[in-house]
Amino acid sequence: MAGVPDSELVARLVQGDEEAFGRLVAEHGPAARRLARLVLRDANDADDAVQDGLLAAWRSIARFDPRRPFRPWLMRIVLNAARDLRRRRTVRQTQALGGDETSREAPPDRQAGRALLRARLAEALATLPERARVAVTLFDAEGYSHGEIAELLDVPEGTVRSDVFHARRNLRVLLAPFLEEVG
Amino acid sequence: MKDFDSSDHRPDPVIGRLLREHLVPDDKDAFVVRMQAAARQEGLSRGAPPRRRGFFALELPEAWFRPGIAAAAALLVGVLLGARVTDGGSGSVWLAEALRPAGAPAELFAVDARPDPQLFLAPLLEAQ
Numbered sequence: 001m002a003g004v005p006d007s008e009l010v011a012r013l014v015q016g017d018e019e020a021f022g023r024l025v026a027e028h029g030p031a032a033r034r035l036a037r038l039v040l041r042d043a044n045d046a047d048d049a050v051q052d053g054l055l056a057a058w059r060s061i062a063r064f065d066p067r068r069p070f071r072p073w074l075m076r077i078v079l080n081a082a083r084d085l086r087r088r089r090t091v092r093q094t095q096a097l098g099g100d101e102t103s104r105e106a107p108p109d110r111q112a113g114r115a116l117l118r119a120r121l122a123e124a125l126a127t128l129p130e131r132a133r134v135a136v137t138l139f140d141a142e143g144y145s146h147g148e149i150a151e152l153l154d155v156p157e158g159t160v161r162s163d164v165f166h167a168r169r170n171l172r173v174l175l176a177p178f179l180e181e182v183g
Numbered sequence: 184m185k186d187f188d189s190s191d192h193r194p195d196p197v198i199g200r201l202l203r204e205h206l207v208p209d210d211k212d213a214f215v216v217r218m219q220a221a222a223r224q225e226g227l228s229r230g231a232p233p234r235r236r237g238f239f240a241l242e243l244p245e246a247w248f249r250p251g252i253a254a255a256a257a258l259l260v261g262v263l264l265g266a267r268v269t270d271g272g273s274g275s276v277w278l279a280e281a282l283r284p285a286g287a288p289a290e291l292f293a294v295d296a297r298p299d300p301q302l303f304l305a306p307l308l309e310a311q
Contacts, residue, residue, distance in 0.1 A: 014227070016227065016228055016229025017228075017229075018219055018222060018223070018228035021218070021219060021220070021222055021227075021228070021251060022215050022219050025214065025215045025218045025219070026211060026212075026215050029211065029214055029215065030207050033207045033214070034202065034203070034206040034207055034208070037206055038206075045244060047214070047217075051217070051218060051221050054218055054221075054222075055222060055227065056222060058222060058227045059227065080222075098248070106300070114205070117205060118205045119202075121202070121206075122207050136198070136202075137202050137206070138189060139194055140194045140195045140198045140199035140202060141194075141200075141202035141203045141206075144249075145193060146192075148274055153296055169193055170296045171198055172198070175201070177311075179201075180203070180237075
């Protein structure tokens with residue numbers, strides 16, 4: 001079922017098709033999880049929020065306008081779910097963003113390097129306000145336009161541009177040693 | 184490092200790659216399974232998709248289809264053959280002709296004619 005458009009998967013989801021749901025999760029889940037982690041800064045809480053968001057999206061799928069793109073609609077629901085979960089829970093700081101998640105197949109030295117980079121990235125992101133974290137990730141990692149992010153976050157487009165600019169500048173300073181290797 | 188202006192209106196490829204690669208672990212498949220299980224638990228999934236329901240609706244008869252057709256064909260042949268044998272008419276003649284050993288007297292296998300005892304006894308009488 002590879003390459004099936006979202007509109008068709010959504011139509012099948014309305015009928016309760018679990019396989020279509022799985023395809024949508026596979027396609028949009030990673031972006032949703034990144035977004036939730038930017039808000040909650042805890043991997044487990046973020047996945048719980050994504051689960052809440054995905055199930056909420058399925059429950060209200062009949063209200064989705066199929067003429068519009070699916071991902072921004074889903075991301076808004078996930079973002080609200082993450083913010084709602086943050087309000088309900090005390091954010092656990094003990095497990096930093098992605099701190100203990102490393103590739104099982106990577107060799108030890110590379111594994112350590114990845115873990116270190118991940119930890120530094122988590123620290124750098126933690127210095128940013130939530131809105132800036134979300135904005136820079138959606139823009140640079142997910143390919144959203146400023147306008148789409150503004151609509152998602154319910155802020156003016158100029159605010160998004162400013163957030164992305166400041167977030168990038170801070171990340172580049174804090175991650176400078178790693179960026180030299182990556183870039 | 185490639186110089187990239189923070190005010191650039193295009194996505195920053197280096198920052199973007201870092202964020203994509205390091206924010207989510209490689210457990211995509213497990214996450215999909217978890218979400219599907221949660222959906223089932225919530226009662227959102229209306230059973231299995233049509234392809235799975237086909238096991239009872241389509242696949243099972245499909246498995247029985249060929250043997251069923253073969254059995255039906257054998258039954259039909261049997262019925263037709265039985266009808267011809269019990270018919271006593273041209274069908275019986277045809278069957279008797281087909282079963283007759285080569286060189287055997289045709290009278291022995293004639294359906295309409297009564298068997299003549301002389302035909303069976305003739306070899307014995309000749310031997311004596």
